[in-house]
Amino acid sequence: MSSDSDRLHPLVGEVLLEVLRRTHLSAAPDLTALLAKEARRLGVEPLVLYLLDQEQRCLIPVPGPGAAGRETLPVQGTVAGRAFAANVILALGGDRGIGRRLWLPLLDGTERLGVAEMTFVDRNEPLPGPVKAVCERFAHLIATLITNKDVYSDFLKALRRRQPMTVASELLWELVPPQVLATDAFVLAALLERCYDIGGDAYDYALNADGRLHFAVFDAMGHGLAAAGVATFALSVYRHSRRRGDSLPAMYTAIDAAILEQYPTSRFATGVIAELDLASGRLCWISAGHPAPLLLRGGRLVKMLELEPAPPLGLQLARRPPLEAQEWLQPGDMILLYADGLTEARRPDGGLFTVERLSDFIEHEAATANEVVVPVGRHHGAPAYQGCPPLLLARRVGGQDRHDARPRRLREIPAEQPG
Numbered sequence: 233m234s235s236d237s238d239r240l241h242p243l244v245g246e247v248l249l250e251v252l253r254r255t256h257l258s259a260a261p262d263l264t265a266l267l268a269k270e271a272r273r274l275g276v277e278p279l280v281l282y283l284l285d286q287e288q289r290c291l292i293p294v295p296g297p298g299a300a301g302r303e304t305l306p307v308q309g310t311v312a313g314r315a316f317a318a319n320v321i322l323a324l325g326g327d328r329g330i331g332r333r334l335w336l337p338l339l340d341g342t343e344r345l346g347v348a349e350m351t352f353v354d355r356n357e358p359l360p361g362p363v364k365a366v367c368e369r370f371a372h373l374i375a376t377l378i379t380n381k382d383v384y385s386d387f388l389k390a391l392r393r394r395q396p397m398t399v400a401s402e403l404l405w406e407l408v409p410p411q412v413l414a415t416d417a418f419v420l421a422a423l424l425e426r427c428y429d430i431g432g433d434a435y436d437y438a439l440n441a442d443g444r445l446h447f448a449v450f451d452a453m454g455h456g457l458a459a460a461g462v463a464t465f466a467l468s469v470y471r472h473s474r475r476r477g478d479s480l481p482a483m484y485t486a487i488d489a490a491i492l493e494q495y496p497t498s499r500f501a502t503g504v505i506a507e508l509d510l511a512s513g514r515l516c517w518i519s520a521g522h523p524a525p526l527l528l529r530g531g532r533l534v535k536m537l538e539l540e541p542a543p544p545l546g547l548q549l550a551r552r553p554p555l556e557a558q559e560w561l562q563p564g565d566m567i568l569l570y571a572d573g574l575t576e577a578r579r580p581d582g583g584l585f586t587v588e589r590l591s592d593f594i595e596h597e598a599a600t601a602n603e604v605v606v607p608v609g610r611h612h613g614a615p616a617y618q619g620c621p622p623l624l625l626a627r628r629v630g631g632q633d634r635h636d637a638r639p640r641r642l643r644e645i646p647a648e649q650p651g
Contacts, residue, residue, distance in 0.1 A: 260385035264296025276350045283346040338375040342414040400460035401430040417510040419627040432459025445508045451571040452501040481553040491546030500546035513561040518554045528566040561628045569624040
């Protein structure tokens, strides 16, 4: 093991410097070939990258050296999908028993982008700790570079798509923040389902220096580009109001007035605007004609956070400032924000999906991967709804539970199948 460490330490520094030098002015389509070349210096041949598709159903190989002949892999039922979903390193033998192979999740902070397949053809024994540690750090660097290059190119965005996207969806995906955010104090996950044909739904969040987590969901009337325009306009006004330090009622007033001024022909949106003081657990929120948030504690639905809602945003029907409610969250508590299109939808058997079924779904998912909200339409007979409503799940972490919010230390788990 000492020989591996002695050899790796100077080599890793050289590889890091070369990757940073060469990626400085490289384009997104060149990234895989560049990384594969440097990975060979670490003994990896080949390096193949897989990105999660837009619907979060499968892992798509990124074109590059070693990727020829690689197929798209479903997240469920594959080794690659297991590494991605469980956030672990999987180590197994190479093809025909030659070499060793690692599957590693690609993590940019807490956002999971896909997986990396690293094969060591010259090693037939289990990989020593220093080698696996280097591979883990290299995977983190790869994820950071992917995120950076994705901003300036359509290459990776197009790769993730498996069907055409509506103009409304294009608009919304460009404005909403990443779907996962986590620190040692909280985990937040968001979902816009039927991602290629989103309606008038949007979410936003921000963690600021005052120790408060701000978050909101908006559901605009109708569907298509007109509804998306209202939702994104509401999101933009919310950000503007939040960034100038407005209170929750003042945010409501600003959004309400701005939508009516911009869309005077009865366009409106419902929404919930909230903030969580991470140190104390004090949650404050207001509702603009939106369904009440759900409070889950100990993996079970405790109650709906009922509040007399203000009128929807954009109608200026409020005769007084909106009521602001508060709740004190315990470590491990979860708050779920959703739209009424979900609970009013019909299951295949004709029954309503209902709040109870929604809470059952979230309880099941939270017990297995609290940092990721899995698309509801794929589980437990959930409906193929038309409104594409958003979900936003925020979980407070504290005390002995604080480690749950951090990206877990990647573990090696022997895998039984080779691919």
